[in-house]
Amino acid sequence: MNNRIENRQRNQDDSIVSNLNFIKLNKRYPWTTKLTMPIVVYAIVFLLTACLSLTLLNNSSDGNPTKISGRIILPIGSLLVLGLTISIYLKSLKFIVLPTGLNKQLNHDLLVSFLNQKHLLIYHHPDTNDVLQIVSRPLNFQDDRRETLVFVTDENTILINSHFTDSGWRLTAASRHDKQIGGELMQWILQYKNQNETAVKYR
Known part of the structure; x- marks a missing residue:
């Protein structure tokens, strides 16, 4: 299990390094097919739910306002859930920006000192000093899902992003x-x- 976590972590980190310039410039991950698919899936689910609700509404023969309102609530509720879920997902692609006003090397050194002071295990990418990561313990005893914090050091700023090691798409983050x-x-x-x-x- 630990090897699987390490391999997955290495693949994610390689992806970050390959898109490092884009991330520093735009403060977010670039759009990829893998990142777009969850939104497409939820949009399809919403459309199917809306179509089913409208079909039931059209087949209603008694014209009861209560039943009609109940069937309208389902697509509207689905749309609200879809919008909220997509909003949460898009926020997860963005990096928090810490304006330090310090050069990149000093940002890196202070970040390492801060994480060491908290006794956190730091993962350094072998190809760049600009990317550091820490990984949490499993979120529960049933699986090995963990939170990963990504730190990107740059001139005058430190960027921070949080994501989870599972590849699933969850409504409740x-x-x-x-x-x-x-x-x-x-x-x-x-x-x-x-x-x-x-x-x-005082010198």
Whole structure:
């Protein structure tokens, strides 16, 4: 199981590195067929549900307003669920941007220090220092689904994204920790900058 997690993690990380310039420029993952398919699947499910509801509505012969309203609710509810699900999914493709105002190497060093201070195991990609990842423990005892936090260091910024190691498409997304970690990391960096400014002031 650990080998499967490591192989999957390596494949995801290779994909990030191959699209690194795009990610730094656009602060999100590029559109691919793999990323588009979940939206297409949910759109098809919605269309089928809407067509079924409209068929039932048209076949209603008694004209009962209560029954008609009930059948209208189903496609409307499906549309709302579809919109919410797609919105959550699109947000998961974006990176949180931390404006550090520091050069790339210093951003990298501070990020590593921050993660080490939290005693987190860091995965460094062998081909670039710009990408670091940490992987959570399994979210529950029934499967090996884990949260992966991706950090991309750049000039003046650090980018953070959260995704999960399973390839499934789920309506109820698990809680992500990118904003929490991002807030703590930003406080760590601001503390460093304040200490550095104080040291320079009293030289």
